[in-house]
Amino acid sequence: MLGSVTVQIVCDWVKKFNAHGPEGLINRKPPGKPPKLTAEQLAALAAIVESGPIPASHGVVRWRIIDLCQWVWEEFRVSVSEDTVLSVSAAGVLAALIAVCHGHSDSG
Numbered sequence: 001m002l003g004s005v006t007v008q009i010v011c012d013w014v015k016k017f018n019a020h021g022p023e024g025l026i027n028r029k030p031p032g033k034p035p036k037l038t039a040e041q042l043a044a045l046a047a048i049v050e051s052g053p054i055p056a057s058h059g060v061v062r063w064r065i066i067d068l069c070q071w072v073w074e075e076f077r078v079s080v081s082e083d084t085v086l087s088v089s090a091a092g093v094l095a096a097l098i099a100v101c102h103g104h105s106d107s108g
Helices: 007-025 039-051 065-076 082-090 095-101
Strands: none
């Protein structure tokens, strides 16, 4: 061992270099968990938020995050947390909902 670099680390570097050249030695962000919702499901979620709930069929007069979690489960059988729906909103899919909740709708 030389400093904090072990033989195993050097072997890993050599394998990465041999497989991908100098680019293989660049540390990249690990991929992480795949998203729970597909692009199509996200689009459907955005559409349902955009159109607003239908009280007779959805049982609510305005969407709350927990209502959207329940809708996702009923529609796709995918269990998502409130944090997941909020992170989707942070990505802009639910921007209309947030604007209405904070009194910044385009209509007024």
